[in-house]
Each structure stands twice: as C-alpha cells, then as structure tokens.
Amino acid sequence: MRVAIVHEWFLTHAGSEKVVEQILKIWPNADLFSVVDFMPDAERGFMLGKRAKTTFIQNLPKARTKYRAYLPLMPLAIEQLDLSGYDLVISSSHAVAKGVLTGPDQVHVCYCHSPIxxxxxxxxxxxxxxRLAKGFKSWLARIILHYIRIWDVRTAHGVDQFVANSAFIARRIRKVYGRDAVVVHPPADVSAFTLREDKEDFYLAASRMVPYKKMPMIVEAFARMPEKRLVVIGDGPELDKCRAVAGPNVTIMGYQSFQVLRDHMQRxxxxxxxxxxxFGITPVEAQACGTPVIAFGKGGALETVVDSPDPAQRTGIFFREQTLxxxxxxxxxxxAGLAFDPLACRRNAERFGVQAFQDKFRTLVERVMVAREEQLHDE
Structure with missing residues (x-):
C-alpha cells in the first residue's frame, strides 16, 4: 500500500508537526507533501530525514518568511500535487492540505486541526x-476569504473520513462542512514529563505571547494579588504588554529551553x-508533571482537565470568562482548600499519550480502508 502524507508547511516542529511525526511512525515508508518545506536540516529527525514534495510557492520570492502572504494562491498550489499513485492519502490540515485531489478508488483521511x-x-x-478592519485592503481581504470559504467547503467532499483533534473541533467541522468527525486527541509526549509530588509556592503560565493566549490578562490578574507569585515563560508579540502590567510578584522569564520549562512545570x-x-497541549504536559491546571472553561481544556467534586478525579478547576x-x-x-492528587493528574495526562494516539489513529484508518474495500467488492 502506497501512502502519502500531506501537511500545510514544514518550518518548525510544533503541535501539528508532532501529529505528522506520529503518523510517520505508523507508516514510515509514506511520502511527504506540503505547500512549502523550509525545515532546517538539523531538525528533520521527526520527518525521518524526509523532504516533502512541495508546490510552486516554494520557489516564489520570500516564501521562506512570507509564505502566509501567498494564501490566495494556496488552493491552486495544493491542487497541483499529483497523488494519483497512492492508495491512502492522509492530510494534516488546518488550512489547505485537505484540498488535494484524490480519485474514487483512493482513501483520503483528513486529520483536521481546525477548519481555516x-x-x-x-x-x-x-x-x-x-489591522484590516477598514479600507481597501480590508475589502480585498474579505473578498479573498469569501472565495476561500467556497473552495474550503467544496474540497470537504473529497475527504472520506474526517478526524478531529477534539470534540470542540468536531463541532466546528460539523458546522462548516456538514460532516461528522471521529475524535482522536493529538499526541502528548507525557514520557518526557516526570511526576513530581512536592510543589513549591508559585504559579506558572507558559505560552506563545499572541493575543488569543491572553497572557497579559493572567499577568495583570496576579499583579492585583501581590501575595501570590507567578512565573511566566514564553516569547512573542505580547511580551512587552506582559512586562508593562507585571508587578514585583511576577517573574517574566521570556523564552526558555524545554528543560527549564519542564522544571517549572514540575515545581x-x-x-x-x-x-x-x-485542544491545548500544555495543560496535558503540566498534568503529566502532577501539576493541576486553572483553565478557561471552553474549547479543548474541557476535554483535558477534570473539574470534578471528587478529589480522586479532580485535575484542575475552570473559570468561565476571560477576565481579570x-x-x-x-x-x-x-x-480555598481544594485537594489535588498529583497521581490523578498524571493518570489523566496518560490518556493523551503517544501510544494511545498511534493505536487509535491506526485502528481508525484501517477501518476506513476495510470499508472502502468492501464497498468496491460489492460494486
């Protein structure tokens, strides 16, 4: 069986690439395809040393750093990838990867991180x-996004089976594409995070400093609670905002190595x-360290954090609004006296481990392949 794996772009080894990494471990002989591939040679280990077959966007000016600017061309580009020789096509998609062209005798399984x-x-x-809310560029962007939506819905018909990374995304897939999706949570490398039961007197927030992460809000909230200590790890465009609202009880460390992040998660x-x-992988990693989570109660956190009245099951608590x-x-x-068991946190995190992902995803794809074979036999 010839297998093709299609991913949007290879530039870093982040969340969606970790999904591709585990899919490659299931089908190590698969060929890789993407819009662009600028992954540094030293970081290709997770790709098994492979290079993706790319689109014409790979060779356009400044594609390495400005590839997102070519979004209007990506639907056309992804359709030019020739996958006609493959029995199974697996797309890892949060933008255009699912839009590859496949034939009626091919099986296309889309692991959907989210519709665009x-x-x-x-x-x-x-x-x-x-900053595109007004003016000519705003209308141009709105027109482009309008046509991308039309293309996005049309190409959903070329997918035989959608797989969602959470029930939250499964609902979004149903709303956008009118299709049901099977939930297979993304893999968390819980083996890289060891349990520590003795905790120190500080809270931790760690994330990329981008607007939807709400990191300045967390920092300001703790600045108003001067008796409580917060450590912040991460970098990004909102780092200066965090520093501007931080009080003396808040330590902003900026970008740190994995070893430093893990150490703080454990303590x-x-x-x-x-x-x-x-979905949200960092709350799972924190729980793998035996550390409970205080999370915004919406989206993937509802599936990874257990806010239970039973202290033997409880791994965190939710707040319902993104406010200070x-x-x-x-x-x-x-x-206020809530009890948390570090072992319960660890057990909950293990539900999202690498082996669990591989087993569930392999079983699902095999089931889809068998169903297709039976359908062809009946015809």
Missing part, C-alpha cells in the same frame, strides 16, 4: 488583529491557562 480559522468564525478577530503549585484552544476578575476568583477557589 481566519476564514470562518474567527474572520473578524483576524481582520482586527491584522509549580498550579498551571494557569487562559486561552480558548482547539474570573482569573482572580479561580485562584482564590484553588487556594
């Missing part, structure tokens, strides 16, 4: 953050997470 966020329900937020009394994520007051109230509840 900035073309659908997050369009208005995207336009505001990109923190709780991990604070304020984003509305599709809600964060402060949640921290007060956390300190």
């Amino acid at each position: 966020r900035y073309a659908w329900d997050l369009q208005h937020q995207y336009l505001q953050e990109s 923190a009394k709780a991990f604070v997470f304020a984003a509305e994520e599709d 007051e809600a964060v402060m109230e949640a921290v007060s509840r956390f300190e």
